[in-house]
Amino acid sequence: MGSYDHKKIEKKWRKRWEETGANITDESSTKPKHYVLDMFPYPSGLGLHTGHVEGYAATDIYSRFKRMKGFSVLHPMGWDAFGLPAENYAIKTKTPPRETTDKAIDNFRNQIQQLGLSYDWSREIGTHNPSYYQWTQWLFLFLFENGLAEKRMGKVNWCPKDQTVLANEQTVSESGEKGVCVRCGTKIVQRELSQWFFKITDFADALVKDLDQVDWPESTKINQRNWIGRKEGVIVTHKVKGMDMSLDTFSAFPAWLFADTYMVLAPEHPAVKTLVAGTEAQKDVEDFVKRMQDMTTIDRTNVNTEKEGVFTGRFALDPLTGREFPIWLANFALMDFGTGIIRCSSHDIRDLTFAKKYTIPLAEVVEREHPDAPVDAHANKGILKDSGPFSGRTINVELIQGIIKWITEKGYGQARVTYRLRDWLISRQRYWGAPIPIVYDPEGKPHPVPKEHLPWLLPEDVEYLPKGTSPLGTSKELAERTEKIFGKGWKPEIDTMDTFVCSSWYFFRFTDPKNAGEFASKEAMQKWMPVDLYMGGAEHTVLHLMYARFITKALQKFGHISFGEPFQKLRHQGMILAEDGAKMSKSKGNVINPDEFVALYGADTVRVYEMFMGPLEAMKPWNTKNIIGSRRFLERVWRLQERVQEGASLKAETNSVLQQTIKKVGEDIELLSLNTAVSQMMICLNAFDAEEALPLSAYETLLRLLAPFAPYMTEELWELLGHTASIHQEEWPLFDASKLEKDEVVIAVQLAGKVKGTVIAPRGAGEGDIVKIIREDGKLGTLMPQNPSRIVFVPGRIINFIP
RNA sequence: GCCCGGGUGGCGUAAUGGUAGCCGCGCACGACUCAAAAUCGUGUCUCGAAAGGGGUGUGAGUUCGAGUCUCACCCCGGGCACCA
Secondary structure, eight states: OOOOOHHHHHHHHHHHHHHHTTTSOOOSOOSOEEEEEEOOOOOOTTOOOHHHHHHHHHHHHHHHHHHHTTOEEEOOOEEOOOSHHHHHHHHHHOOOHHHHHHHHHHHHHHHHHHTTOOOOGGGOEETTSHHHHHHHHHHHHHHHHTTOEEEEEEEEEEETTTTEEEOGGGGBOTTOOBSBOTTTOOBOEEEEEEEEEEOGGGGHHHHHHGGGGSBOOHHHHHHHHHHHTOEEEEEEEEEETTSSOEEEEEESOGGGGGGOOEEEEOTTOTHHHHHHTTSTTHHHHHHHHHHHHHSOHHHHTOTTSOOOEEEEEEEEEOTTTOOEEEEEEETTOOTTSTTSEEEEOTTSHHHHHHHHHTTOOOOOSBOOSBTTBOOOGGGOOSBBOSOGGGTTOBOSHHHHHHHHHHHHHHTSEEEEEEOSOOOEEOEEOOSSSOBOOEEEOTTOOEEEOOGGGOSOOOOSSOOOSOOSSOGGGGOHHHHHHHHHHHOTTOEEOOOEEOHHHHTTSHHHHTTSTTOSSSSSOHHHHHHHOSBSEEEEEGGGTTHHHHHHHHHHHHHHHTTSOSOSOSBSBEEEEOOEEOTTSOOOOTTTTOOOOSHHHHHHHOHHHHHHHHHHSSOTTSOEEOOGGGHHHHHHHHHHHHHGGGGBOTTOOOOHHHHHHHHHHHHHHHHHHHHTOHHHHHHHHHHHHHHHHTSSSBOHHHHHHHHHHHTTTSHHHHHHHHHHTTOOSOGGGSOOOOOOGGGSSOSEEEEEEEETTEEEEEEEEETTOOHHHHHHHHHHSHHHHHHSOSSOSEEEEETTTEEEEEO
């Protein structure tokens, strides 16, 4: 027996598997399908870190297990390759982003291949390749043609120093300060620009409802629901006193409407102008509106921002109470929520603070519990008073429905559902992204780039440094291309798409990655979709998953696919922390790279260690010292080959451990409880180690269980045992249910619930048998009462004497 | 503030309501060795000489029996946050 030389073994099998196409997807088979997907990485220059390895190892183990269980498994990998770091690097060094990105991808691919991950590399995709982004552009046109993509004015975050637009995530400094440029710390302003939007809000209802169909972590579903923020409520229409105009408000808490005493408009509300035109308040209001325009929504909607407003001098008539509501403008009222107008009352802390500041009269409709604090409407409970026909009623669902019905019947307003979700702004004034396939005629009207001109190539003759407009605007080639194809005076769209667009459909492409005529064939999608297991970090619980679901629903609505949810089962791997428990980050310089451990201990050890660390979904600190335990485990399995002897047989007790191990490891992989699966294999190893000689079949069974976890070493051992076919094509072992339990069991003996000792009894012994054994036991026999009032007996576990 | 997770040995963790601490790391002692490493063996929650107690963030409760279920509180982590 040679020693366990992981370097030699891993090199040998990596080459062999590549040569034999061991990981190519079995497309032709009639086996049931299983699609196991990782969230594809952004290929950063830093390379793979231990957090990637955790998720990838888990899905690899799962994929290998499923293959052994008789499934045809699709397990692909690709690159979310467009994005800012490469562009920023280009600005600094003038290196074209494609060069940087392709280099990073080569590095990533190499690292991933070393880990023995069974991806089908023939399906590799990169979102930055024209053969891929051609279909991202197709998707844009598909949405455009179906009225789901439109250009309209939108507020963007603008850094005056860098002369560029920033994504919301880029308006928080590293120290957590909000509303500043992440790169230079300059206070950002907001600009109105004409931007492309995807109308995700059209699907808001389905995006909430269909969460019930999928097997996702509950917290992720809650996050999605909160983000969408579906609220049922009521619109109330108010006449403005002395004017021929009316104002609509939205209320999510209809039970509290009778407490409202004033009204607040968003400063940017179109009605403001008319309300104050020619009045005394006009100048104050206009000043206020101007000041609010100069503030970002981020600043205006910060909890700590002082509430301020201005009175319009106008009054609205409340149809419910007949009250005259003073009409104010306020910084906290937002145009893009509800109707942009709020009915305000003392039952909302924000409204109350505002009213106190400006001494606006207030009313209450629920009796206070504490004299200092009025009841908060968000609690939505209590008994109403001073509420017209509803006084004396208790707030509950029926009452709320009754109030909405009453408002509707009286013609005061109507029921309405509102969402917090906003349309998806996909324009980016960036270079390194998929170009938006739109051209403008000389009048400035947008036209789609005809499909025969896709891919609409990203130009290369650009100035990366941002100068106030998109880098694509500096490309002579793009301008010339546009005029050549469309005519004189035509101009290209120079914004690119948000990289989230690229990643919102890649899982379709994997089913048919080389298709030149469609984004994926109907047959391929029908065969493989939806994704059966999707693994990725919890940081994508909102945006990526929401966008991918939106695209899926849009494609379904227009007949491209027949299902509405892309990811049937979703799991998150937890973050791996640095050894001191801190988050790994580039700035702290504590990022742990798996390479040195792969070199030192082997990929198999690193895989086993990361799975053994703890529950997959938990956040856990890396501990270099602990890796040795996993290495020792593999070495002991390696050395066990010496123990194999013809004609040997397992002790019944050892065999029962083996049967339990087959059962538990299979069940645990299915549940992705991989730490306990490894633990159980260690238990099995310990039992085998105690045997003088080992039958070949028992050893081979353990190897097959271990194969998904340690694919290299088990493959080598399998060959050493004389097999010519790969262990990864073996069937998953079956356990013998009749041999699961040991012949003798240990029963805990309790007196009034306290353990006093144990007795050994034959398997299947009944209460009477156990009592007899206890009576014959010297110590326990005298300790247990002769006439207990009750005996609780749990077969095979405990017997409890209640005196 | 609101919504999710979590608090178990020196450490990572394990326990269908049924013997808390499995498995691993570390540590201690022993074997092997001239010696060391590697390997193997024994031990390792705590008080106690022992017999026997106590112990899963705190306090109550349900139960024959609670790490596990219920309530209140404390602490840690994550997400959302002027959303009408």
